[in-house]
Amino acid sequence: MSKSLSLAFAFLRERKSRTLLTTIATAAAVSMVIWVTSSYEALHKTYDEYANLALGRYELAIAPISGEPADFVSAEAIQPLREDPAVKAIDPMWAGRIAVFELQEQPLPGEMPNGGGGSGSGSNSPLPSLMFFGTDAPEPPFDMAGGEWLDPSDEAIEKGTPKIVLRADVAERRGLKIGDTLTLELPRVNQAGENSLVVKIGGLMNAPTLFGGGSAGIPVLTPSVGQAFVPASLVERITGQPFQISLLGVSVEPEADINRFRFAWAPRLSDHAVPLQFQQAFEIEEALDQASAAQNVRLQSYAATGVAMLVAMLVIFCSLSMGVTERIRQYAILRAVVMTRREVALLIVFEGLVLGIVGWVAGIGLGWGLLKLVENLFSELLYHGVAFGPSSLTLSTIAALGGALLGSIVPAYQATRVKPVDAMAPRQSMTEANQIAGPSLVIGLSLLAIGPLLTFVFPPSERGIYVAMVASFASTAIGFVVLAPSIVVLVDRLFGPVLARLFGIDRELLASQVTNNIWRTVGAAVSMAFGLGLFVGIQVWGFTMLEAFVPGPWTPDAIAMIQPGLSPEKVNVIAELPEVDETRCLPLVVEQPRLVDDITGSADRPSVIRQDNVIMVGLDPVGAFMGKKSSGKKPLLEMEWVAGDAESAVAMMTKGHACVVPDHFLEETGLRVGDTLSVDPPRDAGNTATYTIAGAVKLKGWHWQTKLAGLRPRTHRSAALVFADYQSVASDFDLPLASHVWFAYSNNHADVESIQTAATELVESIHGPSTEASEVSAKVVSIQSIRDRLLNGARRWLWMISVLPLVTLLIACIGVLNVIVASVRARRWEFGVLRSIGFTSGELARAILAEGLMIALVAGVLSVGFGILSGWCGAGLAQYVSFFGGLHPPMVIPWMPILGGVILVGVMGIVTAAWPAISVRRSRPMMLLQSGRDFT
Numbered sequence: 001m002s003k004s005l006s007l008a009f010a011f012l013r014e015r016k017s018r019t020l021l022t023t024i025a026t027a028a029a030v031s032m033v034i035w036v037t038s039s040y041e042a043l044h045k046t047y048d049e050y051a052n053l054a055l056g057r058y059e060l061a062i063a064p065i066s067g068e069p070a071d072f073v074s075a076e077a078i079q080p081l082r083e084d085p086a087v088k089a090i091d092p093m094w095a096g097r098i099a100v101f102e103l104q105e106q107p108l109p110g111e112m113p114n115g116g117g118g119s120g121s122g123s124n125s126p127l128p129s130l131m132f133f134g135t136d137a138p139e140p141p142f143d144m145a146g147g148e149w150l151d152p153s154d155e156a157i158e159k160g161t162p163k164i165v166l167r168a169d170v171a172e173r174r175g176l177k178i179g180d181t182l183t184l185e186l187p188r189v190n191q192a193g194e195n196s197l198v199v200k201i202g203g204l205m206n207a208p209t210l211f212g213g214g215s216a217g218i219p220v221l222t223p224s225v226g227q228a229f230v231p232a233s234l235v236e237r238i239t240g241q242p243f244q245i246s247l248l249g250v251s252v253e254p255e256a257d258i259n260r261f262r263f264a265w266a267p268r269l270s271d272h273a274v275p276l277q278f279q280q281a282f283e284i285e286e287a288l289d290q291a292s293a294a295q296n297v298r299l300q301s302y303a304a305t306g307v308a309m310l311v312a313m314l315v316i317f318c319s320l321s322m323g324v325t326e327r328i329r330q331y332a333i334l335r336a337v338v339m340t341r342r343e344v345a346l347l348i349v350f351e352g353l354v355l356g357i358v359g360w361v362a363g364i365g366l367g368w369g370l371l372k373l374v375e376n377l378f379s380e381l382l383y384h385g386v387a388f389g390p391s392s393l394t395l396s397t398i399a400a401l402g403g404a405l406l407g408s409i410v411p412a413y414q415a416t417r418v419k420p421v422d423a424m425a426p427r428q429s430m431t432e433a434n435q436i437a438g439p440s441l442v443i444g445l446s447l448l449a450i451g452p453l454l455t456f457v458f459p460p461s462e463r464g465i466y467v468a469m470v471a472s473f474a475s476t477a478i479g480f481v482v483l484a485p486s487i488v489v490l491v492d493r494l495f496g497p498v499l500a501r502l503f504g505i506d507r508e509l510l511a512s513q514v515t516n517n518i519w520r521t522v523g524a525a526v527s528m529a530f531g532l533g534l535f536v537g538i539q540v541w542g543f544t545m546l547e548a549f550v551p552g553p554w555t556p557d558a559i560a561m562i563q564p565g566l567s568p569e570k571v572n573v574i575a576e577l578p579e580v581d582e583t584r585c586l587p588l589v590v591e592q593p594r595l596v597d598d599i600t601g602s603a604d605r606p607s608v609i610r611q612d613n614v615i616m617v618g619l620d621p622v623g624a625f626m627g628k629k630s631s632g633k634k635p636l637l638e639m640e641w642v643a644g645d646a647e648s649a650v651a652m653m654t655k656g657h658a659c660v661v662p663d664h665f666l667e668e669t670g671l672r673v674g675d676t677l678s679v680d681p682p683r684d685a686g687n688t689a690t691y692t693i694a695g696a697v698k699l700k701g702w703h704w705q706t707k708l709a710g711l712r713p714r715t716h717r718s719a720a721l722v723f724a725d726y727q728s729v730a731s732d733f734d735l736p737l738a739s740h741v742w743f744a745y746s747n748n749h750a751d752v753e754s755i756q757t758a759a760t761e762l763v764e765s766i767h768g769p770s771t772e773a774s775e776v777s778a779k780v781v782s783i784q785s786i787r788d789r790l791l792n793g794a795r796r797w798l799w800m801i802s803v804l805p806l807v808t809l810l811i812a813c814i815g816v817l818n819v820i821v822a823s824v825r826a827r828r829w830e831f832g833v834l835r836s837i838g839f840t841s842g843e844l845a846r847a848i849l850a851e852g853l854m855i856a857l858v859a860g861v862l863s864v865g866f867g868i869l870s871g872w873c874g875a876g877l878a879q880y881v882s883f884f885g886g887l888h889p890p891m892v893i894p895w896m897p898i899l900g901g902v903i904l905v906g907v908m909g910i911v912t913a914a915w916p917a918i919s920v921r922r923s924r925p926m927m928l929l930q931s932g933r934d935f936t
Contacts, residue, residue, distance in 0.1 A: 003339065004346040004350055007334075017821065018821065018822055021814055021815075022359070022815070023355060024362075025311070025315040025812075026360070026362075026400060026403070026404075027359045027366055028811045029359070029403070030312075030366075030367065032308050033305050033363075034396050035371065036804065037395050038367075054223070055141075055222055055249070057139065057141055057142070057251065059250065060249075060258070061222060062250060062269065062276050062278060063277065064274050064277075065275045073248055073276060074273060075092075075245065078248065081250070084261070085253070085256075086252055086256035086257075087253070088252060089250075090248055090249070090250055091249040092245040093226075093247045094134035094135070094232065095131065095134075095221055096132055096187075096239065096246075098187070099129045100130055100182050100183070100185070131226055131228070132229070134229075134234065134243065135150070135229060135231075136233070137249065142206050145204040147165070147178045147203025149205075150165055150203075151231070152231045152233060161200045162231070162234050164202060165201075165205050165228070165230075166201050166227070167205055167228070168204040171201070171204050178204060179200070179201065180201050184196060187239060188240045197237065197238060207223070207226075221247045222247075259603070262278050266278060266612070275715075307808055308400075308808075309398060311530065311808055312399060317411065318815050318818060318822075319355065319822070320352055320408060320411035321410070321523060322818075322819060323351070324415050331418040335419065341416040344415045344416055348415050353401065353405070356401050356403060357401070363396065364396060367396070440482055440483055440485040441483065441486040443483075445479070446479075447478055447483075450475035450479075451472035451475055451873040454468045455876040455877050456876055460877075468877060472873045476870050476873065480862050484525060484858070485518055485519075487861050487862060488514065488515060488521050488525070491861060492514050492854070496510055496854070499850045499854060500850070503846040504846060505846050506843075509843070510847060513827075524815075524819040524855045525855050525856075525862060526859075526862065527816050527859075528813065528855065528863075528905055529858075529859040529860075529862035531811075533867050534804075535805040535897075535901050536863055536868065537871040538805065538867075539798060539894050539898060542797075542798040542801075543794075544892045545884060545889065546791075547700075547890065547892045548700065548887035549701055549790060549884075550700070550787055551702070551783050551786055552699075552701050553638065554638050554640070555701070555702075555783050556637070557782060558744075558755070559705075559709045559741070559783075560742075560781075561740055561777075562739060562763060562777075563777045565738055566738050566741070567736070568587045571585070571586075573766070574743065574759050574762060577758050577759065579750040579751065580745065580746055580755065581744040581746045582746075584623075584636045584743060585636075585742070586619050586624060586741070587619070587738030588617055588738055588740040589729050589730045589738055590713060590740060591682065591735060592714035592718060593616060593680055593689070593733065594613045594680050595613060595614065595678070595680075600668050606883070608717070609719050609886045613718050614665075614720045614722050616679065616724060616733065618735070619725075619726055619742070621649070621723075623636055636743075639697040640697060640698045643663070643673045644673045644696065645695065649694040652694040653724065657690065657691050658724065659691040660694055660722070660724075661677070661696050661720055662698070664887055665719065667886075672693070673694065675693050676690050677722070678690045679691075682714060683734045691728070699721055700889075701787075704786055704790050705783065705786055710779075755780050756779060756780040759778035760776075763777070799897075806901075806904075809904070810908070813908045817915065820852060820913050821916050828923070829929060832928030832929035832930075841921045841922075845920055849910055849913050849914065852909040852910050852911075852912050852917075853909045853913070854909075856905045860905050863901070864898060864902065867898070868891075868893060871891075875889070876888075
């Protein structure tokens with residue numbers, strides 16, 4: 001073992017440039033892991049703490065579904081909940097933002113500040129407002145950091161300086177402590193004639209935060225959103241209005257089944273005049289996606305580790321393989337004189353481990369240095385700073401040493417096959433390229449077929465989905481690696497003559513560098529293809545998944561949200577607008593009732609289409625599906641029918657209580673045309689409304705349309721968009737006025753803003769202008785704006801997660817440079833001979849550049865093939881496990897970003913080959929012949 005280790009160090013010292021390049025590439029991969037993992041560690045810490053602790057000592061919270069500050073919890077909802085044996089305690093809370101007008105030192109003894117605020121020294125500059133919570137809870141929602149919790153019996157509540165509790169982080173950030181006072185600017189003059197109020201900090205409380213802002217970016221109410229807590233009896237003095245309930249904190253008995261409790265109470269909560277909903281730790285994610293982020297960040301760090309490990313493996317593999325090729329005679333002599341096969345294998349493994357360890361140490365230093373630099377430059381944006389904990393250290397070690405060991409396996413095996421007789425006659429290539437291409441093609445295509453078969457022909461169960469994912473991805477990756485030799489031959493035959501003519505070199509000269517050294521070409525191409533393949537896969541997967549959510553051509557041009565609504569006969573005022581097609585303009589009534597039975601299985605595993613409610617849209621079925629009033633004009637909704645047809649569906653709907661559903665709803669529920677669908681009207685709980693399914697249609701992209709067009713009045717998720725006749729929906733759900741108008745444009749140049757202005761004027765002419773008591777408006781949302789918003793946001797997100805593969809590509813190019821440098825070094829004698837027989841230095845330099853471009857072309861073919869296949873299968877398998885799955889969209893190939901990635905690889909191929917090409921061009925024939933003697 002000592003002999004192997006000594007020789008390993010000697011060989012690495014012999015090839016200093018190769019060792020340096022391999023170390024740099026490995027260090028870059030390790031630093032990428034540290035960068036990603038440490039960032040994700042900090043995010044994971046933040047999100048995980050917030051998701052698990054946002055509710056404090058409460059297991060559940062109840063708040064209005066709308067999330068609007070003007071909506072409050074009805075007091076009638078409290079007593080029935082308190083009578084439930086599963087409920088341990090319920091604490092009503094008021095929430096509101098109050099301006100902090102002035103910071104003061106502690107008032108002088110005997111001072112009674114009121115009206116204009118307290119006296120005493122202090123700053124008169126306004127401070128940012130605070131989110132105040134009013135509560136009579138006997139215990140704080142979080143642990144106290146100091147001082148005392150609120151005392152509802154404090155006499156100073158009615159007059160004087162009442163005590164409040166401040167969040168500890170808010171106090172620290174603003175330099176406050178227990179005993180300090182704050183002057184609050186009241187939103188209105190209260191009954192005592194006060195327009196400001198001085199309060200004293202009586203306690204500090206710990207609470208989870210996001211990004212240091214307490215409630216920054218949090219669209220849902222939780223106890224952790226509160227930055228200051230006051231007694232409920234003080235709320236009236238602050239607001240000038242009676243105490244109203246913004247949030248209910250619910251403690252559940254330990255032995256109670258919280259899921260059963262929620263499912264039993266959810267329909268009853270939605271029946272209130274202001275519909276209510278539960279919030280649990282995992283449901284905070286529904287509004288902010290915190291829980292999903294907290295669960296995914298560690299998976300992303302694992303993915304980064306896997307990517308870096310493969311990059312390190314490929315780089316080290318290429319370096320060691322070149323070493324084995326160069327040292328065949330040396331290994332043969334060592335086998336003949338002193339070493340066994342095992343010792344030769346250990347020699348290669350030790351070389352790889354040394355490269356991995358040195359790269360790991362350098363990568364840790366580089367990664368940590370970059371993190372500290374960013375922390376120093378952007379500390380105000382990094383609330384939790386940078387994290388370099390056990391996970392970062394462990395994963396970076398796995399990436400470096402795991403990559404080194406994996407990269408050593410094949411070269412070690414190659415070295416053990418060297419026989420002592422090879423010292424006399426170096427081995428020729430065991431197999432010619434044309435002999436390899438056939439078996440490579442057959443075996444590679446067989447492996448590539450596994451992914452589509454597992455995904456689309458024999459789809460797995462939900463339990464076996466992850467096994468299928470691993471098997472599909474692994475077989476695709478291995479398949480393309482096995483297929484690589486045949487792709488090298490194919491690219492050489494198709495593009496070789498073109499590149500030879502383009503670079504002005506002999507065709508056979510280029511073939512001798514690429515096809516005749518096929519394994520070197522394969523190793524370099526696979527290294528480059530890895531990053532680009534991930535990039536293409538992400539793009540194909542992302543845009544394929546997105547396809548199901550982009551509104552399709554079935555939907556009309558725009559939808560108007562009318563407040564407070566119009567009677568059906570008055571909708572013609574909007575239909576008569578110049579830019580509205582009056583033959584394709586219909587009023588809608590909309591409700592979002594819960595399903596009587598959980599036919600979608602939302603309790604087992606909720607998803608974007610596995611929810612416990614549907615959106616019921618009432619409209620004229622004739623105008624919607626056949627053309628308004630049989631005028632011969634196009635229908636409002638141009639549907640693709642999957643079950644049933646327009647004529648039979650309209651005939652059933654005109655009789656009442658029949659509906660048309662999306663095709664995915666039938667697939668998810670197992671229902672068929674002719675079956676019934678029962679829902680529970682929110683305003684009339686228990687009086688079930690039943691509809692017969694008259695047909696099923698494709699409704700591509702209905703989710704975002706209903707979200708942005710106000711078609712989800714009750715909750716932010718729904719299982720399906722269901723169409724029924726206007727009268728049935730209006731009657732069953734007590735909807736006397738049409739809340740929406742769906743219409744098409746009369747021309748291709750319609751102006752949405754002018755339509756909205758004209759519609760608002762028409763609605764105001766009917767209802768009068770808006771007042772404090774009632775709002776009168778008409779908001780028009782164009783479908784194209786929804787498409788643009790969705791596509792632009794998705795593109796930004798996809799490019800953001802594509803950064804890692806592109807960085808991987810750049811790191812892999814260091815390894816490819818190493819391969820080309822080593823291969824040029826190994827062929828210097830050949831180049832010397834070519835120079836001696838008439839080839840110019842320019843021709844040889846151009847041949848090396850063409851070789852780099854040829855390797856890039858092979859990498860491009862591998863990348864595009866791998867990315868398209870893995871992205872397609874990934875999107876298919878995601879339908880069974882992803883929250884946004886179940887819609888089965890067709891594959892989408894975004895050619896523009898893919899073309900950009902291929903061009904980038906081509907440029908990197910030429911750039912990578914530039915240094916070796918320049919080196920050969922500057923070398924004289926005699927130098928080439930002399931320096932290459934050792935490799936013959």
